[in-house]
Structures are given as C-alpha cells and as structure tokens.
Amino acid sequence: MPELPEVETIRKELVKQIIGKYISDIHILLDRSFVNHTQYDISELIGNITQIDRYGKYLVMQVNQSFQILIHLRMTGKLIYCPFQQQNSFKTNHIRLIFNFQTGDCLLFDDVRTFGKVEIFSSDLDIKSYKNIGIDALDEDFNFNKLKAICMNKKTQIKVLLLNQNLIAGIGNIYAQEILFDAKVSPLIQVNQLTDKELKRIVVSTKKILSLAVKYNGTSISDFRRVDDKTGEFQDFLQVYGKITCPVCKSDILKIRQGGRSTNYCPKCQI
C-alpha cells in the first residue's frame, strides 16, 4: 500500500521516464477511477508533462501551464511505464486508465480494488489547500515545535493522529507502526499526554524511518510495485509490522485495532 516512501519512489522514477513526454490521449477503461473527467473535453487533455510533484501520498503531474493531473493510489493503485506498448510483459490485470504518449509508449494506471483516483485540476488551483493536506512528514519544517502544536489539546491516540493526512501527510499504517516502535512510544497514548521527550523521539523516528524507506525504494508487502514493476526493499527492515515477536526484547507483539485499522506493537518496549 503506497505511503510516502512508495509514492516518492514512484515520483522519482516517473521523473526519469516521462518528464517532457507529450500526452496525446487518455484512454478511460473504468469511469470511476477518473473522478472529474466529465467536466473536461478529453481530447483537450493533452500536452507536455513538465513537472511531477508529491504532496503527502498525492502525485501531481503538471501538463504545460494548463492543467494538473492529481493521482492517489490508495491501496492497490500502480503506475506502470510501458515502452512501446509492451503491456504484456507486466502484471497489469486491472488497468483502469492509459496515458498514451506521442512517442508510442504509455503510462498505465492499474488498480485491483479501484479505490485509487485520478483527478484533473486547473493550474491555478492549490491542491494542498483544496485537499486540506497537512505538513509533509519529510518537510524540514515538521519538527518538535510543529508536532507539539499539532498535538496540543487533542485527545486522539498518537497512532490515529499519525494517520490523519489533514495534520501530517504521508504516513500510512505500516510506517505509523514502525515509527512508534522506533520511538518506543505506545500507539495508545493520547497526544496531549505525550512528554516533550516522546514528541522529539517521534519526530526523529519519523525522519529516520521514512528517509531510510525512501532510500530502499519503499516497502513491497503485497501490492506495491515500482514504475518498472520491481519491488521495493524496505520490507526487509520492518521491525513490528506483521511481526509475531519483538526483535528487541522477544516479547509477543500485540495486535489491536485503532480507528478501524490494525496496529502491531511491543507492550514491553513501547510504554
């Protein structure tokens, strides 16, 4: 499931593959994957890809000065670059959209569970405010003071807060668990109860875990694949997600549910 490191991995690879390419046609295979296309004339959604940015888990492709393509992969969305229509060489069983380039190659949007979304925005729209996206977890302005301000007067459990994209953007269920394990903080603590030391450890662990995961091209647990269909490598570094035994103290890892999501944590290391 793509979180910040996976989306950043995809972004970097897309920059290499498709910057400067001319989108000549967008082929829609599943209507609901392309949220607001009925507001546009598809034949006019053409032009050069000039820039690709990431905001939290969102990808934004700038096309000329005219419009932006906003992409969210949710759980099973993939972007696969296919040189010269070599679609058969990739495991693309659930293609929802095809971006065709003038050069004959294309970008496939493949998504088993169809939660992923592609959306068109005019260039003057600010996506961060439109989608109410919080500060990016790897933004250098995300620091102790910022986290303390975010946590002030809130009773939410820290694990649930880390998943709230409106407050901090980019952290999903795998990395929230890894960050709290690394910071030795219980996922159950209400954020207004966190000490300054704990808040500082959470910030340090967030930077450490996410940047390491970016370095290793993300985590491929089940669905995540890179633009060239390769897997990431960070799954080899996971400490607590999907684990039975704590790698530090050998205690049994507890599995609980918070806000409808599963959480693994070590009750001995994470107090």
Next chain:
DNA sequence: AAGCTTTCCTGAACGC
C-alpha cells in the same frame, strides 16, 4: 467541533 462510523471494492485466506 472533534472524533467516531460507514462506505467504497476485490482477492486472498480461512472455516466447515
């Protein structure tokens, strides 16, 4: 208003 719950969807894994 903050913080819950529900909805969307499919394939894998499970139980009988």
Next chain:
DNA sequence: TGCGTTCAGGAAAGCT
C-alpha cells in the same frame, strides 16, 4: 473440493 465468510486498507462523507 468447494462454497461462503472475513479481512485488508485511505480518504471522504455522514454521523453524534
């Protein structure tokens, strides 16, 4: 074997 049930998850809408 094969059927039915459960689970997984991000974000937004609908609740309280």
